[in-house]
Amino acid sequence: MNPTTPSVPSPHAKEIERQLAVIRSGIEELIPESGMIQKLERSLRTGVPLRVKQGFDPTAPDIHLGHTIGLRKLRQFQDLGHQVVLIVGSYTALIGDPSGRNKTRPRLSEETVRANAQTYLDQFFKVVDRERTEVRWNGDWFSTMKFTEILHLTSQFTVARILERDDFDQRWNAQEPIGVHELFYPLMQAYDSVVIRADVEIGATEQKFNLLTGRDIQIAYDQEPQVILTLPVLEGLDGVRRMSKSLGNYIGVADPPGEMFGKVMSIPDTLIERYFRLASDATAEECAEVARALAKSDTNPMTSKKALGHRLVRMYHGPDAADHARDEFEKQFSRREAPSEMPTVSLNAGPYRARDLLMKAFPGQYTGTAAGALFKQGAVYLNGNRVTDVGMEVQLGKGDGAAPEIVFKVGRKFARVVSA
Numbered sequence: 001m002n003p004t005t006p007s008v009p010s011p012h013a014k015e016i017e018r019q020l021a022v023i024r025s026g027i028e029e030l031i032p033e034s035g036m037i038q039k040l041e042r043s044l045r046t047g048v049p050l051r052v053k054q055g056f057d058p059t060a061p062d063i064h065l066g067h068t069i070g071l072r073k074l075r076q077f078q079d080l081g082h083q084v085v086l087i088v089g090s091y092t093a094l095i096g097d098p099s100g101r102n103k104t105r106p107r108l109s110e111e112t113v114r115a116n117a118q119t120y121l122d123q124f125f126k127v128v129d130r131e132r133t134e135v136r137w138n139g140d141w142f143s144t145m146k147f148t149e150i151l152h153l154t155s156q157f158t159v160a161r162i163l164e165r166d167d168f169d170q171r172w173n174a175q176e177p178i179g180v181h182e183l184f185y186p187l188m189q190a191y192d193s194v195v196i197r198a199d200v201e202i203g204a205t206e207q208k209f210n211l212l213t214g215r216d217i218q219i220a221y222d223q224e225p226q227v228i229l230t231l232p233v234l235e236g237l238d239g240v241r242r243m244s245k246s247l248g249n250y251i252g253v254a255d256p257p258g259e260m261f262g263k264v265m266s267i268p269d270t271l272i273e274r275y276f277r278l279a280s281d282a283t284a285e286e287c288a289e290v291a292r293a294l295a296k297s298d299t300n301p302m303t304s305k306k307a308l309g310h311r312l313v314r315m316y317h318g319p320d321a322a323d324h325a326r327d328e329f330e331k332q333f334s335r336r337e338a339p340s341e342m343p344t345v346s347l348n349a350g351p352y353r354a355r356d357l358l359m360k361a362f363p364g365q366y367t368g369t370a371a372g373a374l375f376k377q378g379a380v381y382l383n384g385n386r387v388t389d390v391g392m393e394v395q396l397g398k399g400d401g402a403a404p405e406i407v408f409k410v411g412r413k414f415a416r417v418v419s420a
């Protein structure tokens with residue numbers, strides 16, 4: 001047993017230590033660990049699984065790999081035999097979590113929230129077992145609360161405590177506006193824990209204040225306080241800022257296989273092992289092997305990056321899609337071949353200036369000036385050959401000296417022009 005772990009009475013000590021090892025893996029903090037041990041011991045003694053909560057506000061329609069860190073932890077709890085409770089923040093989303101925000105979020109309509117929620121759930125169940133998940137909508141209780149009940153909830157916390165939050169404190173000191181409704185957010189998230197009687201709640205590190213508030217409010221409502229797990233934040237494709245759809249540096253779990261694989265290939269080499277560890281189903285031993293390989297001077301990081309891309313596509317689209325995405329990437333960028341499938345336009349036979357043909361191959365994507373700049377930059381390839389002359393004549397057709405098809409490559413994009 002870990003020397004820092006308090007002694008646990010038999011006969012469950014071994015199983016508790018096994019579960020603790022899984023629960024501790026990949027997290028930032030477990031508060032308090034002694035509380036987790038007590039809850040696990042009681043669960044094993046009574047046969048009643050722990051209720052493990054995570055809430056999400058459907059403020060956008062899609063989820064990305066950063067979101068899956070929490071979902072994968074939920075799946076681990078399910079595999080340990082515990083009950084996962086997903087809280088759909090149909091009412092908290094109307095406020096928007098102010099955590100880490102420097103300004104008030106725009107209000108969303110209930111129709112938008114509900115539509116986003118359905119898309120979220122479809123994607124969540126790519127990771128979490130639907131059959132072992134309890135889904136609750138917090139609008140079910142907040143929509144029916146009496147004003148006296150709201151007053152009772154708000155009386156359990158002080159404004160001074162809420163203003164201890166870094167984001168609120170910074171906005172207060174900068175004399176930035178803070179809506180009164182925003183002060184309700186941590187209390188509403190906490191009350192969700194009261195309603196479902198949560199034993200454990202998980203969230204990203206920026207959620208720590210809200211998670212701790214849940215413990216305080218449960219105590220105020222005469223419940224045993226939940227244990228909280230905080231999880232690391234995944235950096236986006238830029239390698240600096242957290243993964244975010246609004247920043248455009250994300251890999252969506254619903255991204256098409258080829259797009260997902262291509263995005264993985266663009267991450268900085270320094271993030272390869274971290275993505276394996278936080279976003280994939282690789283074991284601890286596999287992650288350690290990746291780290292050892294990357295530490296060797298003769299290792300090409302692209303090998304590990306392709307393995308990561310293949311693994312992630314397999315997780316969300318299946319092995320056949322993963323094989324195809326890898327093969328297509330290697331055709332395009334390793335062997336400099338064109339992909340099997342690409343947008344195709346049919347044109348009448350005849351001579352065309354290279355720039356004009358490019359604009360027809362990618363309709364509506366480039367102005368004449370932009371297309372000309374691409375040629376000057378050396379970014380345009382025709383049938384595998386770089387072309388820098390915008391006025392070069394290209395003969396499209398089926399006669400002598402004409403080409404029946406022209407394949408353009410611009411950056412990572414391909415398009416085919418065929419003779420009608």
